[in-house]
Amino acid sequence: MAIPFLSLSDATSELRAELDEALARVLSSGWYIGGPEVEAFESEFATWVGARHCIGVANGLDALTLSLLAHGVQPGDEVLVPSNTFIATWLGASHARATPRPVEPDFATHVVTAESFARALTPATRALLPVHLYGVPADVPALRQLADERGLVLVEDAAQAHGATLGGTRIGGFGTTATWSFYPGKNLGALGDAGAITTDDDEVASWLRRLRNYGSSEKYVHELLGFNSRLDPVQAAVLRVKLRHLDAWNARRQALAQHYLQGLRGVGDLQLPELPPGATSSWHLFVVRTARRDALRAHLDAAGIGTLVHYPIPPHRQQAYAGAHPEPLADTERAAQEVLSLPIGPHLTADHAGQVIDAVRRFFA
Numbered sequence: 001m002a003i004p005f006l007s008l009s010d011a012t013s014e015l016r017a018e019l020d021e022a023l024a025r026v027l028s029s030g031w032y033i034g035g036p037e038v039e040a041f042e043s044e045f046a047t048w049v050g051a052r053h054c055i056g057v058a059n060g061l062d063a064l065t066l067s068l069l070a071h072g073v074q075p076g077d078e079v080l081v082p083s084n085t086f087i088a089t090w091l092g093a094s095h096a097r098a099t100p101r102p103v104e105p106d107f108a109t110h111v112v113t114a115e116s117f118a119r120a121l122t123p124a125t126r127a128l129l130p131v132h133l134y135g136v137p138a139d140v141p142a143l144r145q146l147a148d149e150r151g152l153v154l155v156e157d158a159a160q161a162h163g164a165t166l167g168g169t170r171i172g173g174f175g176t177t178a179t180w181s182f183y184p185g186k187n188l189g190a191l192g193d194a195g196a197i198t199t200d201d202d203e204v205a206s207w208l209r210r211l212r213n214y215g216s217s218e219k220y221v222h223e224l225l226g227f228n229s230r231l232d233p234v235q236a237a238v239l240r241v242k243l244r245h246l247d248a249w250n251a252r253r254q255a256l257a258q259h260y261l262q263g264l265r266g267v268g269d270l271q272l273p274e275l276p277p278g279a280t281s282s283w284h285l286f287v288v289r290t291a292r293r294d295a296l297r298a299h300l301d302a303a304g305i306g307t308l309v310h311y312p313i314p315p316h317r318q319q320a321y322a323g324a325h326p327e328p329l330a331d332t333e334r335a336a337q338e339v340l341s342l343p344i345g346p347h348l349t350a351d352h353a354g355q356v357i358d359a360v361r362r363f364f365a
Helices: 008-014 016-029 036-049 060-070 088-095 114-120 140-150 202-211 233-243 246-263 293-302 330-338 350-364
Strands: 053-057 078-082 099-103 125-128 153-157 177-181 195-199 216-218 286-289 339-342
Touching (some): 008 016, 016 233, 036 053, 036 195, 036 233, 060 153, 060 177, 060 195, 060 202, 078 088, 088 099, 088 153, 099 114, 140 153, 246 286, 330 339
Parallel strands (some): 125 153, 153 177
Antiparallel strands (some): 053 195, 177 195, 286 339
C-alpha cells in the first residue's frame, strides 16, 4: 500500500536507539519475569493515567477477566457489555464465568450510555463493562453513579483509549477500575501482547497482584486459584520508552483527525465521528460510516490506501456465542455493514491524510 493503514515499523524506527538501550538493559539485568522494569512501568503508567495502582498482566483479555474476578463477579452473574465491540470484551465476562448481556451503544458516538445500561438491568446484573470504543470516552461519571446507586461493579474497557479525556480527566483517572491492552497496534503498543489494570481500590489491587501470579503473594504460598498472567520485563521496558512519547504521538493523531473532519465534512452520505460533550478522543481509530462502504473500500484499495473494518461480524453473530443472544441488535448489525476505518496513526503525514481525503471525495463525486 502507498498509504498503509498503520505502520508499526515506522514507530520502531523512530525510537530505535531508545528501544535498543531499553532491551539491552533488560538482557543485562538478569530479571526476566517481574523485577524493576515492570515495577517502574507500573508506577509511571499509573501516574500518567492518574490512578493509585497499575497491575501489569499478559494481555488485555486477561486484564478484563481478572478485573471482574477481583471485583467478585461469579457464575450466574450478568455483565452488561456493548453489543458493538471487539469480542474480547464479551470473552472477559465469559472467562470470569459470568454471562455477557449485550446493550446497543449510541449509534452516533459508538459508545454505550448510562441510560441504555439502566434500561437493560435485570435482577441478575452484577457488573457494567463499558468500552471506550475507537478511543471515544463513555460517560464514566454517569456510569459510576448508576453503578453506585444499584450496587454494581464498574470496570472500564480502555483498550483503545490511551490518552482519551472526559472533562479534562484522563480515562483511567476517575477512581474506577480500567483495563488496558498494549497490543502492538494500540496508541501505546508493545512489541507483542501485554496489558494492565489501573485502579484506586487497594483491595482490588491486592487481589489482582495475587490472581496474576498463581494466586500467590509469597513464593510457594497460594491463597487463591490464580492465573499465570504477568507483564514481561521486555515489554515493560518497551512500553516505558513509548510512554515518554505517547502525548506527542496522540497530538499527531489529533491533528490528522482534524484534517479528516474538515476535509470530509458534507461529502456524500459519509457520517463522520462524533464525540460526546466534554470528550477528547485518543483517535485510536478514525471510523466513518456509509451505506456504500464496500465500494468505497474497494476504491481506496485501488488507490493504494489501506483501510480496515472494525468489526465485520458482531460478537452475537460469532459462532462462539451462537444462539446465546437471539434478540435483534439492529444498530449493531447496521454498523457492521457501514463502518470503515481510515488510516490514522502517529506516522501518517498531513500529505497522506490529504491524499486520503482527495480519494474519498473522488469516490463520492
